[in-house]
Amino acid sequence: MGKLLAVRARRITKCFGEVVALDGIDLDVAQGRIHGLVGPNGAGKTTLLGLLLGLAVADSGRLEILGTPVGRGAAAPDGVAGFVDGPGLYPSLTARQNLAALAALHGRDARTAGIDDVLDQVGLSDVADDRANGFSLGMRQRLGLAAALLTRPRLLVLDEPSNGLDPAGKRHVHRVLTRLAAQGTSVVLSSHRMDDLEALCSEVTILATGRVVFSGPLSKLAAENRELDYRLITSDPQAARLLAADTAGIRVADDAGARQDGEVLVVRALVPALDELVARLVHAGIGVRELAPVVSPLEAAFLALTEALTEQQEAEQ
CATH class of the missing domain: 3.30.70.250 (Malonyl-CoA ACP transacylase, ACP-binding)
Structure with missing residues (x-):
């Protein structure tokens, strides 16, 4: 029997006008794994994350999330949470009030939703009653992660979650993600921080100009x-x-x-x-x-693979 997949994408294509954002993407994300997504600006990472979160639909191809086919007009299934381009927060509300509002949107009682627990997990207990508009970028990122955790996801999709984090904040986030994966939650993590990806991810997918140039275990990039x-x-x-x-x-x-x-x-x-x-x-x-x-194996492979694809495309023009 093959490995259980949280995400199975085959030949996914997405265009915005004449711009091809994703060009026949294949992606497998195993259950209980942290899967890294790497690529230069414009590679298609944000578009792919948006598809996984149900914020957009593919023009062609087949996408299955948590065993459920996702088609045109169909949102991502229950059990998917995360954020793209930074978490959406109510700046005038406190951290606790933001999470209470989210719980209410999901029909849950704030008193039993586990708000204090997720705030503690991401290291924001001390500022739970401070307004979000006074938060640093790293604190907003951690509050966004707390919001995602509140829904108890089976697939967590995160875009640059380490943005703006100090060492203590990064340690909190790494601990949370590692524990979630150990408990069976799948994580798709996009980051420009190669050290984060190497510390957290068992598998990575490297994108360049909307195409997959590598996908598999980090050991294959050794x-x-x-x-x-x-x-x-x-x-x-x-x-x-x-x-x-x-x-x-x-x-x-x-x-x-x-x-x-x-x-x-x-x-x-x-x-x-x-x-x-x-x-x-x-x-x-x-x-x-x-x-x-001098340069990490992942970064070296990233540079070599993306540069090779760029040179190939320039030669074809």
């Missing part, structure tokens, strides 16, 4: 398939440089951002060659203090 630049800090930088230059598959690069004392060594390699270098360093008694990609 550096085994492409060379990356790595920052290497060791106990003996000079010896490490000589050893790196003598290791097959390793290229030593100059790093404009390296420390003036030459402590940072930048090497370009595939993962197997990097593993060999680390083994040789350890064998030589050289301590490895830091080894990290």
